Amino acid sequence: MKTHVVALLLACLATAASGQSFYIDWSKPNPVSGPPTIASLKREGLVKNSNAVTKELYFRYNLDEVNSNHRAQLCMSLCWLLFPGEDNPFDREGQILYGGAALPIYVDLTTNSYEGKSTVKVTLFDKTDTTDKLDFDVQFVVDENTSVGRIEDVGVTIGPNPTAEVLSLTGEALSSVTSVSLYDMQGNIIRSYGVPMGSNVRYTLDGVASGTYRLVLTMHDGSLRGSAVTVAR
Structure with a gap:
């Protein structure tokens, strides 16, 4: 908690020094790690406007350091698949960030069951004042040896x-969980349940065929916890 507060204060000080009016409060640090059996990895945060002026945000991206077997997307109020090559930010719909408000953001990497490292580089900027910008990158490490605790x-x-x-x-630790997902044994995502609300949650399995699956919790620090569950009808 103390580390998170210090990082947030440093981000705010850097913003003030540069004249930049917005910053991202990330829920987990770089890099985001996981095994290739996890279909996708995600880094989430909030874009926060530190002044009272409404912004219309656009972004540029660079995929030069993304593994050719991986696929990336960036989401705010909308989601966009990111493709290599030339890109025109204004082909996308601008994202309105009101004064003093926040906007969810996340970068998601589809592993396609391949190991490797990928870094997505992004520049987020205000349409009215393109010098008001934020450069950031999201790093992913897909490795078979990544530890996934129970x-x-x-x-x-x-x-x-079953x-x-x-x-x-x-369990009280559910308050530290950022997403709950159900995968089949080939690593395909079957259900995505989002953030658990409370310390006792119930998830329906309508339409899930009988078989063995892997339930995966993504923790606030980016670590993964997984256990086998059996659906028997």
Whole structure:
């Protein structure tokens, strides 16, 4: 918590010194790591406007350091797949950031089951004043040796397991979870449940075929926790 506060203060000081009027409060540090069996990796944050003037934000990007087997997208109120080559920022819809407000942002990497490193470089800028800009990069490390601990190791219980229709998660550590996802054993994402609301949550499994799956929690620090669950009908 203390480290996060210090990083936020440094970001604000840098913003004030440069005349830049917005910054990103990231939920996790670089790099974001995971094994290739995880279909996608994500870094999330909030773009925050530090003054009262409304901004219309656009972005440029560079994929020179993205693994050719990986695919990236950037999302704010809309999502855009990012393709190599020339790019015109104004082909995309501008994102309105009101004075003193915040706008969710995330960069997502689809691994396609390939290992490797990828860095997505982005420049976020205001249409009215293009010198009011923010350069940032999001780094991904996809490695088979990335450690994925068990969900139970952080004090979260799963039940019932096996289950037919509903899966319940219980534990105070759910407050440190940024996403809950269900994967098949080939690494394809079957369900994405988002941020758990509370310390006792229930997820429906309607339409999920009988079989063994992997439930994965992405923690606030970017680490992953996963455990096998069985759907039996």
